[in-house]
Amino acid sequence: MSSPPQILSSTLGVIPADVEQGTAPLPDLVPLDTTRPYVTLTFAQSIDAKIAGAGGKQLILSGEESMRMTHWMRTMHDGILIGIGTAVNDNPQLNVRHLPFPVQNTHFQHYHHPRPLILDPHLRLSPTCKLIYNAAKGVGVAPWVISAPPPKIEGFFANEDDGNKLQEWEARREALQAAGVTVILVEPETLHPDLPPTTTNLPLPAVLRTLRDEGIRSIMVEGGARIIQSFLSERLVDALIVTTAPVLVGGDGVGYSEGFQQLPGLKYIHTEQLGRDTVVGLKLMS
Numbered sequence: 001m002s003s004p005p006q007i008l009s010s011t012l013g014v015i016p017a018d019v020e021q022g023t024a025p026l027p028d029l030v031p032l033d034t035t036r037p038y039v040t041l042t043f044a045q046s047i048d049a050k051i052a053g054a055g056g057k058q059l060i061l062s063g064e065e066s067m068r069m070t071h072w073m074r075t076m077h078d079g080i081l082i083g084i085g086t087a088v089n090d091n092p093q094l095n096v097r098h099l100p101f102p103v104q105n106t107h108f109q110h111y112h113h114p115r116p117l118i119l120d121p122h123l124r125l126s127p128t129c130k131l132i133y134n135a136a137k138g139v140g141v142a143p144w145v146i147s148a149p150p151p152k153i154e155g156f157f158a159n160e161d162d163g164n165k166l167q168e169w170e171a172r173r174e175a176l177q178a179a180g181v182t183v184i185l186v187e188p189e190t191l192h193p194d195l196p197p198t199t200t201n202l203p204l205p206a207v208l209r210t211l212r213d214e215g216i217r218s219i220m221v222e223g224g225a226r227i228i229q230s231f232l233s234e235r236l237v238d239a240l241i242v243t244t245a246p247v248l249v250g251g252d253g254v255g256y257s258e259g260f261q262q263l264p265g266l267k268y269i270h271t272e273q274l275g276r277d278t279v280v281g282l283k284l285m286s
Ligand SMILES: NC(=O)C1=CN([C@@H]2O[C@H](COP(=O)(O)OP(=O)(O)OC[C@H]3O[C@@H](n4cnc5c(N)ncnc54)[C@H](O)[C@@H]3O)[C@@H](O)[C@H]2O)C=CC1
Pocket: 042, 043, 044, 045, 050, 051, 052, 053, 055, 056, 057, 058, 059, 061, 082, 083, 084, 085, 086, 087, 089, 090, 119, 120, 121, 198, 199, 200, 201, 202, 203, 204, 222, 223, 224, 225, 226, 227, 228, 230, 254
């Protein structure tokens, strides 16, 4: 597959004829609400709708052909967004290394690589993760971490523990910035005060507006489970491209389908068989 498969042109569109495939994001990905980027939600699932194994174990569900399709899709967007759960669990690279090697130039220089965007309310991303390592070596785009302001210290009677938490937060931010990461802050949403801190969500409308203001016109959202649930339940999906692999994971696997209602505006566009996998594209119609 030396050019993108039809599922991508049918669902997302094509780049202008004078631009080489894979070297620039699609210019026509424009959402109905132009204050935010275009959102393509995409992931790979088993036939029992699981995206990971028991305990969140990363599974390579996509076969060679559908994985290459995913890497073509990565070239088509300005940014690629994941949650911190996926960043910590999978330590991904989010590059386009499965595309054919160009004759001239290095692989990284030739193709457009999307900006990695990590939703990380508590700055848990490791400064030694692959995303940061690759960017430092000049073979990856430096990630942006979208996070929340530091823990608040309320007034004069703030206790020592508050002070320590603030210092630790500052240290984590400095370590990430020193490693080349841009940290962007938006006000968080605490789902419930009794839940552990990893259950803090960033408000997606504010995140998306901020990204658009920073020049990100289109994003590909790759997961994981909670991020997929949030984008679907908040109806912030312009296109949905799902790869289904012919495997069963079983009840202990990680699913994503709780907490959202039907999205009637998402209309079926195209199905394509890529190797053993089935890829389906849907698109929001006005
Ligand atoms: N098969 C596939 O295509 C993919 C599978 N995965 C799998 O998904 C699993 C990770 O999923 P999760 O643990 O659910 O982590 P996740 O990647 O969905 O991240 C969830 C974290 O993001 C933060 N967050 C910030 N704002 C949020 C918001 N508005 N909504 C939801 N979360 C928000 C939360 O603090 C939460 O801790 C891994 O097992 C990974 O292998 C991940 C991506 C793709």
